[in-house]
Amino acid sequence: MSEEIIKDVIIGENEEYIVNMGPQHPSTHGVLRLEVCLKGETVKYLIPHIGYIHRGIEKMTEALTYPQIIHLTDRMDYLSAHINNEAVCLVVEDAMQIEVPERVKYIRTILDELNRLASHQLWWSAFGMDLGALTTFFYGLRDREYILDIFEESFGSRLLHSFVMPGGLMHDIHPNFQKRTKEFITYFRKKLPEYDQLLTGNVIFHNRSKGIGYMSKETAIGYGVTGPSGRGSGFSCDIRKIAPYGAYDKVQFNEILETEGDTFARYQVRMREMWESLNIIEQLIDNIPEGDYTAKMKPIIKLPAGEYFRRVETARGELAVYVVSDGNKSPYRMRFRTPNFSNLFVMNEIAKGCKIADLIAISGSLDLVIPDIDR
Amino acid sequence: MNSIAKYLSELFKGVSTLWAGMRITGKYFFSPGAIVTQQYPENRKTLKMTDRFKGEVIMPHDENNQHACTGCGICEMNCPNGSIEIITDRVPNAEGKMERVIDKHIYHLSMCTFCGLCVKTCPSDALAFGQKFEHAVFDRNKLTKVLNQPGSKLRKEAK
Numbered sequence: 001m002s003e004e005i006i007k008d009v010i011i012g013e014n015e016e017y018i019v020n021m022g023p024q025h026p027s028t029h030g031v032l033r034l035e036v037c038l039k040g041e042t043v044k045y046l047i048p049h050i051g052y053i054h055r056g057i058e059k060m061t062e063a064l065t066y067p068q069i070i071h072l073t074d075r076m077d078y079l080s081a082h083i084n085n086e087a088v089c090l091v092v093e094d095a096m097q098i099e100v101p102e103r104v105k106y107i108r109t110i111l112d113e114l115n116r117l118a119s120h121q122l123w124w125s126a127f128g129m130d131l132g133a134l135t136t137f138f139y140g141l142r143d144r145e146y147i148l149d150i151f152e153e154s155f156g157s158r159l160l161h162s163f164v165m166p167g168g169l170m171h172d173i174h175p176n177f178q179k180r181t182k183e184f185i186t187y188f189r190k191k192l193p194e195y196d197q198l199l200t201g202n203v204i205f206h207n208r209s210k211g212i213g214y215m216s217k218e219t220a221i222g223y224g225v226t227g228p229s230g231r232g233s234g235f236s237c238d239i240r241k242i243a244p245y246g247a248y249d250k251v252q253f254n255e256i257l258e259t260e261g262d263t264f265a266r267y268q269v270r271m272r273e274m275w276e277s278l279n280i281i282e283q284l285i286d287n288i289p290e291g292d293y294t295a296k297m298k299p300i301i302k303l304p305a306g307e308y309f310r311r312v313e314t315a316r317g318e319l320a321v322y323v324v325s326d327g328n329k330s331p332y333r334m335r336f337r338t339p340n341f342s343n344l345f346v347m348n349e350i351a352k353g354c355k356i357a358d359l360i361a362i363s364g365s366l367d368l369v370i371p372d373i374d375r
Numbered sequence: 376m377n378s379i380a381k382y383l384s385e386l387f388k389g390v391s392t393l394w395a396g397m398r399i400t401g402k403y404f405f406s407p408g409a410i411v412t413q414q415y416p417e418n419r420k421t422l423k424m425t426d427r428f429k430g431e432v433i434m435p436h437d438e439n440n441q442h443a444c445t446g447c448g449i450c451e452m453n454c455p456n457g458s459i460e461i462i463t464d465r466v467p468n469a470e471g472k473m474e475r476v477i478d479k480h481i482y483h484l485s486m487c488t489f490c491g492l493c494v495k496t497c498p499s500d501a502l503a504f505g506q507k508f509e510h511a512v513f514d515r516n517k518l519t520k521v522l523n524q525p526g527s528k529l530r531k532e533a534k
Contacts, residue, residue: 068455071490135400142411156429156504162490170491174427198396203389 015039019356023052027130027360030370034347034359041355046348054374061334066092066166066301069334074160076338077372079119080314082111085164087321090245091310092166093295095303095325102247103291104168109246110181110284111163113277117188118147119315120270120277123367127267128199130364131208136199143191146184150177166301168294181285185278192274200271209263213350213362216261223349224342227317228273229366232266234259239313251283263365270367302329316340316367340372424506429489432459432482433505434522441530442523444501446477450493458486459493477523484510485518 022033031052037044057076061069066088073084086108093100125140148158154174155161163170199205215225220233230237238255240248256272258265303325311320317339324333343366351362415422424430436442446463464478494502502522512518 064455065453067492068453068490071455071488071492135396145411152428153425154427156425156427156491157489160489162492165495170495171427174425194399198399201392201395203385203392 016044021046021359023049028363028370029126029368032344032368032370032373034363036356036359038356041357043351043354043356043359046351046359048344048347050344050370050373052374053371055371057375058334058336061331063330065329066303066331069331070164070166071160071162073336074162075371076336076375077314077316077319077340077369078159079122079369080115080316081160082108082115082163083312083314084319085162086112086246087310087312087319089164089166090312091308091321091323092301092303094310095306095308095323096166096301098167098295098297100168100295101291101293102289104293104295105247106284106288107169107173107293108164109248109251110281110288112246113280114147114150114181116315117274117277118144118151120274121147123270123315124195124199127364127367128205130360131205133199133202133205136195139191139194139198143188146187150180150184153177153180165294165297167297168292172293178285178288181281185282185285189278192278195271200267206264208358208361209267209365212263212354212358213365214262215346215350217259219346219349220261223346225317225346226342227314227339227367228256228269229266229343229346230317231256232258232269232365233261237318239311239318243311245310245312247284248280251280253280263361266365300329302327303331311337314339316369316372317343336375338372338375340368340370344368344373424508427504428506428508429491429504430508431484431505431510432487432493432522433503434480434501435503436524436527437530439530440524440527442501442527443499443530444477444480444523445499445529446475446480447498449496449498450502453492453496455490455492456486456488458483458488476529480522482520482522483518484520485515 016037016039019036019038020033021036022028023031025032028034033049033052035047035049037046055075057072060072064072070085070088073088074081076084121140121144125137125144128134128136128140151161152158154177155163155170215229215233217234219225220230220235225233225235226237234257236255236257239245240253241255253276256269256276258269303323305325305327308323308325309320311318313319318337319339320337322335322337323331326332347362347366351359354362413422434442434444446461448461448463451459451461460479460481460483461477462479462481463475465473466476468474491504494504510518
């Protein structure tokens with residue numbers, strides 16, 4: 001052992017020490033281990049260790065047919081399960097050159113936005129709780145329950161609803177769906193200002209989030225940080241605008257951009273996105289066209305040999321699906337580019353020099369879902 | 376002097392934002408409005424799940440103890456987790472020919488992910504989703520179920 005290491009590590013002359021945050025830490029929202037090097041209370045660097053919940057989803061897809069793959073994608077980013085399902089369906093529909101009925105496109109887009117709302121509500125609840133505001137958890141989950149009830153009525157499950165099939169939907173929406181969604185919109189428009197009063201204006205919250213975890217636009221692009229985390233740094237990366245899918249080209253909505261790049265900016269992006277999601281649903285919910293809920297599909301789906309690529313905007317960023325097919329009923333190779341994987345690794349860059357308590361605020365503002373990182 | 380003024384203004388600002396939040400929680404404390412919490416174990420008798428709720432896979436039988444399953448095995452083929460096993464038997468029918476009938480439709484609830492592909496792809500609509508959701512048992516073997524009832528027969532379509 002060299003003298004330097006003895007001085008550094010054993011005697012501790014530099015006063016540096018390494019602390020494990022996780023894998024069972026409550027504020028990492030899953031089994032993520034951050035190896036944090038501290039000097040005093042200041043973070044010098046951190047190394048994320050992933051793989052605690054690796055299930056090999058990409059490898060499993062090679063043995064399954066395309067309709068069977070759908071239910072695995074639920075288990076990646078479980079808070080935007082419907083959007084993950086849609087990504088795989090879009091790839092299959094692209095490859096087989098199927099024109100999906102207009103009704104399906106409208107319903108899928110509405111469900112995407114409802115899913116995004118439910119995800120942002122849970123994020124808001126948990127983010128407040130991470131920073132010590134326990135009240136937010138009850139208020140966020142109270143409103144999320146309305147969306148989950150709508151989901152349960154239409155799909156039969158609350159969180160992991162494999163509702164989308166290649167070519168359409170599993171079954172038609174419930175007769176009550178439109179009525180209940182409209183009720184929810186009027187309800188939530190009244191409740192959303194309460195969120196601002198409870199947390200956004202709070203001075204303790206301001207002090208803990210403003211100027212913390214600064215991410216420049218260059219860093220965001222360099223690390224591939226997408227979604228609300230990237231848009232908080234002014235990186236225009238909304239797939240709904242860049243490459244519209246579903247019915248997004250038929251609705252008017254704004255891409256939310258904030259330029260401050262700190263934790264509070266990322267918070268503001270998500271809060272404003274909730275308003276925008278409500279607008280999108282409101283434009284579509286009355287205009288769902290009549291028609292079939294699924295296109296005509298062959299009983300066994302075989303993709304023609306070739307490579308296919310498609311990307312969608314989940315609640316956390318850009319999800320891209322890449323399929324290599326050799327003409328069989330299961331893919332030769334399937335790869336998911338998940339948003340959280342890129343969003344996690346920027347943490348080392350933006351958490352340098354922060355205090356360890358700010359690390360909680362930063363990881364909360366990136367809105368990490370760990371099964372999405374490990375797949 | 377300046378620092379004291381700054382300190383005091385921050386203090387008052389802090390108190391005012393705290394008051395804004397406390398007003399909301401106070402409002403709900405005294406007038407909760409719609410009570411959303413369900414008293415779950417107490418309301419079991421009145422609790423009704425939605426029609427499409429995916430509790431478990433069941434095989435509906437009619438009053439003559441007849442079901443619609445022909446034993447084709449499409450659900451077994453479509454299941455991504457191998458949670459369905461079908462054991463068929465060959466028995467002579469009325470004309471004396473050997474006919475394939477279902478012996479056991481085994482369903483492993485412990486492996487099921489409720490993707491709904493078996494119910495969706497069944498050509499004779501023999502499977503459905505049940506509303507029961509209280510599946511906790513002490514022995515894992517109890518989660519392996521035989522869906523066709525003993526002595527049940529295939530429902531003959533009226534020709």
